[in-house]
Amino acid sequence: MLTDKIELRKKFRQLRRELSAEQQQEASTQALQIIVNHRLLEESEHIALYLSRDGELSCHEIIQWCWQNSKKTYLPVLDPDQGQQLLFVEYTEQTPMLNNRFAIPEPVIESSNVTLIDQLDCIFLPLVAFDENGNRLGMGGGFYDRTLAEIDNLARSPQLFGFAHDCQQASSLSTESWDIPVHKIVTPSRIISV
Numbered sequence: 001m002l003t004d005k006i007e008l009r010k011k012f013r014q015l016r017r018e019l020s021a022e023q024q025q026e027a028s029t030q031a032l033q034i035i036v037n038h039r040l041l042e043e044s045e046h047i048a049l050y051l052s053r054d055g056e057l058s059c060h061e062i063i064q065w066c067w068q069n070s071k072k073t074y075l076p077v078l079d080p081d082q083g084q085q086l087l088f089v090e091y092t093e094q095t096p097m098l099n100n101r102f103a104i105p106e107p108v109i110e111s112s113n114v115t116l117i118d119q120l121d122c123i124f125l126p127l128v129a130f131d132e133n134g135n136r137l138g139m140g141g142g143f144y145d146r147t148l149a150e151i152d153n154l155a156r157s158p159q160l161f162g163f164a165h166d167c168q169q170a171s172s173l174s175t176e177s178w179d180i181p182v183h184k185i186v187t188p189s190r191i192i193s194v
């Protein structure tokens, strides 16, 4: 099981890293088109995304679109107090940024910029592989799974969108008790509702 996951991660990380800069750019433009055409974010005001690395589908254009459309954006920050959990911190053009231990830029935490999960309308989750049932294989840190473990107990919970290239689709992923499935998968070519 564990070796299967390690092999799957290797395979799908390689696939997305093989995309050229042009393919990456086109994919992120098409993903924004799909989102706008489907009015996916029409009702959302507080939107968590991520800054891409390692061939991940880029949220850059969606972030720009959010700012132009008066929507607030948030990024994951490794929680300095809770092991292997994430905080979601507001991200604007003025936000001071600092790299985390994986060299991913994060907003610097201030007294008033950390949001509670129940204040978010939706969260775009990075992933290594997904399947048609909304199961996702992440980088292996368990960060999103831990952070969202209590999502079903919230009075108001965010919509979870797995965001990925089409080449990251696996035929079927095995799941474990702690895995949190997403509500939709968004790719540059389609939106899969689970």
Ligand SMILES: Nc1nc2c(c(=O)[nH]1)N(C=O)[C@@H](CNc1ccc(C(=O)N[C@@H](CCC(=O)O)C(=O)O)cc1)CN2
Pocket: 050, 051, 052, 053, 056, 076, 077, 078, 086, 101, 102, 104, 126, 127, 138, 139, 140, 141, 142, 143, 144
């Ligand atoms: N863009 C992005 N941001 C994110 C995540 C993500 O998957 N993508 N995360 C989602 O959880 C969190 C960070 N989790 C991560 C987990 C593992 C590795 C990683 O690169 N591991 C390396 C080697 C480990 C190391 O450098 O110490 C590797 O596996 O090659 C990176 C981020 C929060 N921010």
Ligand SMILES: Nc1ncnc2c1ncn2[C@@H]1O[C@H](COP(=O)(O)OP(=O)(O)OP(=O)(O)O)[C@@H](O)[C@H]1O
Pocket: 136, 137, 138, 139, 140, 141, 142, 143, 144, 145, 146, 147, 149, 176, 178, 179
């Ligand atoms: N809710 C949780 N409570 C405690 N440990 C957890 C929880 N969720 C995941 N873990 C632990 O995290 C580790 C990594 O899990 P997994 O391989 O499913 O991560 P992932 O889905 O790839 O990562 P991510 O959620 O960051 O995208 C596992 O050892 C698992 O036991």
